[in-house]
Amino acid sequence: xxxxxxxxxxxxxxxxxxxxxxxxxxxxxxxxxxxxxxxxxxxxxxxxxxxxxxxxxxxxxxxxxxxxxxxxxxxxxxxxxxxxxxxxxxxxxxxxxxxxxxxxxxxxxxxxxxxxxxxxxxxxxxxxxxxxxxxxxxxxxxxxxxxxxxxxxxxxxxxxxxxxxxxxxxxxxxxxxxxxxxxxxxxxxxxxxxxxxxxxxxxxxxxxxxxxxxxxxxxxxxxxxxxxxxxxxxxxxxxxxxxxxxxxxxxxxxxxxxxxxxxxxxxxxxxxxxxxxxxxxxxxxxxxxxxxxx
Amino acid sequence: xxxxxxxxxxxxxxxxxxxxxxxxxxxxxxxxxxxxxxxxxxxxxxxxxxxxxxxxxxxxxxxxxxxxxxxxxxxxxxxxxxxxxxxxxxxxxxxxxxxxxxxxxxxxxxxxxxxxxxxxxxxxxxxxxxxxxxxxxxxxxxxxxxxxxxxxxxxxxxxxxxxxxxxxxxxxxxxxxxxxxxxxxxxxxxxxxxxxxxxxxxxxxxxxxxxxxxxxxxxxxxxxxxxxxxxxxxxxxxxxxxxxxxxxxxxxxxxxxxxxxxxxxxxxxxxxxxxxxxxxxxxxxxxxxxxxxxxxxxxxxxxxxxxxx
Numbered sequence: 001x002x003x004x005x006x007x008x009x010x011x012x013x014x015x016x017x018x019x020x021x022x023x024x025x026x027x028x029x030x031x032x033x034x035x036x037x038x039x040x041x042x043x044x045x046x047x048x049x050x051x052x053x054x055x056x057x058x059x060x061x062x063x064x065x066x067x068x069x070x071x072x073x074x075x076x077x078x079x080x081x082x083x084x085x086x087x088x089x090x091x092x093x094x095x096x097x098x099x100x101x102x103x104x105x106x107x108x109x110x111x112x113x114x115x116x117x118x119x120x121x122x123x124x125x126x127x128x129x130x131x132x133x134x135x136x137x138x139x140x141x142x143x144x145x146x147x148x149x150x151x152x153x154x155x156x157x158x159x160x161x162x163x164x165x166x167x168x169x170x171x172x173x174x175x176x177x178x179x180x181x182x183x184x185x186x187x188x189x190x191x192x193x194x195x196x197x198x199x200x201x202x203x204x205x206x207x208x209x210x211x212x213x214x215x216x217x218x219x220x221x222x223x224x225x226x227x228x229x230x231x232x233x234x235x236x237x238x239x240x241x242x243x244x245x246x247x248x249x250x251x252x253x254x255x256x257x258x259x260x261x262x263x264x265x266x267x268x269x270x271x272x273x274x275x276x277x278x279x280x281x282x283x284x285x286x287x288x289x290x291x292x293x294x
Numbered sequence: 295x296x297x298x299x300x301x302x303x304x305x306x307x308x309x310x311x312x313x314x315x316x317x318x319x320x321x322x323x324x325x326x327x328x329x330x331x332x333x334x335x336x337x338x339x340x341x342x343x344x345x346x347x348x349x350x351x352x353x354x355x356x357x358x359x360x361x362x363x364x365x366x367x368x369x370x371x372x373x374x375x376x377x378x379x380x381x382x383x384x385x386x387x388x389x390x391x392x393x394x395x396x397x398x399x400x401x402x403x404x405x406x407x408x409x410x411x412x413x414x415x416x417x418x419x420x421x422x423x424x425x426x427x428x429x430x431x432x433x434x435x436x437x438x439x440x441x442x443x444x445x446x447x448x449x450x451x452x453x454x455x456x457x458x459x460x461x462x463x464x465x466x467x468x469x470x471x472x473x474x475x476x477x478x479x480x481x482x483x484x485x486x487x488x489x490x491x492x493x494x495x496x497x498x499x500x501x502x503x504x505x506x507x508x509x510x511x512x513x514x515x516x517x518x519x520x521x522x523x524x525x526x527x528x529x530x531x532x533x534x535x536x537x538x539x540x541x542x543x544x545x546x547x548x549x550x551x552x553x554x555x556x557x558x559x560x561x562x563x564x565x566x567x568x569x570x571x572x573x574x575x576x577x578x579x580x581x582x583x584x585x586x587x588x589x590x591x592x593x594x595x596x597x598x599x600x601x602x603x
Contacts, residue, residue, distance in 0.1 A: 016497070019497055024497070027399045027400070029399075030396045030399035030403065031400040031404070031416060037423065038423050044434060091327075095324045095326075096324070096327035099327060116332055116335055122588035124526070124581075126552050126577070127338060127577055127581050129555075130338075130341060130574060131334075162331075188320050216425075217427070219527035219552070222556055222560065223559050249531070249532065
């Protein structure tokens with residue numbers, strides 16, 4: 001190789017290296033812009049809302065006067081709805097996962113169920129609202145109640161719980177199952193005593209994430225007619241109710257300036273609840289990943 | 295089994311049969327849980343179909359998909375879905391214009407460049423964005439994106455397709471990034487090493503080996519994000535406005551399909567009216583559109599998995 005050729009090659013190499021550096025800078029910028037968007041979003045909401053959060057805000061009903069409006073009804077409604085959503089969705093979701101992972105024969109029916117769950121996960125939440133409106137509110141005549149809302153929400157989050165639970169069950173090695181069966185356990189004894197306990201952390205992580213999705217959903221509940229102005233808290237699951245995101249939406253859509261601050265304060269409360277749930281899920285996962293026996 | 299003949303054996307066999315019998319209801323319960331998903335799908339299809347059928351008894355399908363005026367709540371009713379469909383499409387495309395390049399570049403960074411420590415922090419932080427409720431994005435679009443970011447670009451109304459697009463772009467960014475990154479990490483290490491062996495730089499490996507190798511996975515990620523954007527409700531309800539105008543200007547206020555459904559259900563629309571049926575017809579259109587996109591994305595992902603497994 002001549003000297004000139006060599007220096008040409010090193011120059012070309014330098015150019016290629018520089019392109020690489022520029023590209024890396026662009027990639028970092030793209031990643032950083034996502035994080036920046038998160039920071040700006042949280043800062044905007046916090047600046048608008050934190051000063052408005054107080055005990056009175058948490059403990060007052062909505063009002064025509066923005067400075068007196070609070071989220072008591074929405075908080076109670078959210079807690080009621082989440083409790084019943086979990087009551088329906090958690091056992092059914094884990095049950096479906098156990099069936100698919102541990103019992104289901106490999107046949108066309110199983111395949112249809114699996115494909116179907118994947119598709120349900122992608123159905124827009126507002127469609128679940130239309131389903132809930134027709135089936136729970138009208139046909140089953142539950143009215144615009146906590147029950148109707150929870151059942152709708154349970155259907156919405158079921159695919160998330162099923163997918164997470166299956167992942168948890170799959171992470172338990174087959175040798176554990178074989179040992180249990182070899183010692184004479186029945187299939188259900190094997191699942192209940194040997195497979196389910198070590199799979200539980202992953203399952204619970206999925207359940208928390210599913211419930212945090214449900215807490216933030218507004219559209220399906222607007223469809224089933226959860227109220228936006230409610231001056232009482234539900235006494236039983238057949239009472240009317242409202243939830244935090246709907247209260248926030250209601251305040252955003254009002255023209256008076258004071259209400260947008262109330263909306264921001266509502267968002268702060270909502271985000272604090274959500275972020276602590278997410279943190280709990282991450283902690284749970286990290287803790288049990290470290291203490292896993294295999 | 296030979297042991298069945300002995301008394302102890304027959305006792306054990308009977309005991310086992312009893313246990314089996316006791317477990318039958320458990321099995322049935324578990325099966326019912328899984329089958330509930332089928333019931334849900336059938337329910338959705340029936341609910342949508344029933345009212346959509348009523349709707350198309352009064353409105354011709356051709357008028358529905360080609361009409362340019364949507365005024366079902368006025369006295370002179372017109373049922374052209376194009377203004378709503380166009381708004382949904384424009385807002386979704388706008389969000390992809392933002393999320394596609396940023397998401398894929400972030401995925402390349404996370405999969406090819408970022409040290410494990412950085413990745414372990416950045417990825418969950420980005421995923422927080424995906425967990426933020428959509429009303430919050432609506433608030434952000436209306437009170438920050440519209441006045442602070444888009445006004446200098448020529449938006450002079452409070453509501454616009456553009457501000458909804460930007461908020462939605464931020465929302466689907468982690469979806470694109472995280473699914474694309476999964477696809478890139480599934481590209482076998484040996485391909486990268488082969489390229490390095492031939493003298494490729496890191497940039498060349500990333501753009502000429504990893505991205506093409508993960509292409510169908512990246513496309514699937516983008517399609518799933520598009521489907522999410524089309525079905526998204528609260529952002530468009532809050533930020534895009536509620537006038538069904540057929541326009542190509544992203545700074546105009548528009549009404550997306552989901553926003554119309556919410557508008558009707560917030561009012562007191564009685565059952566058994568054509569207005570009530572419209573929300574199911576729009577819902578059916580939404581359901582079919584997102585279903586096609588999701589099935590296509592899953593098909594791409596399955597094919598992608600086959601190539602490298």
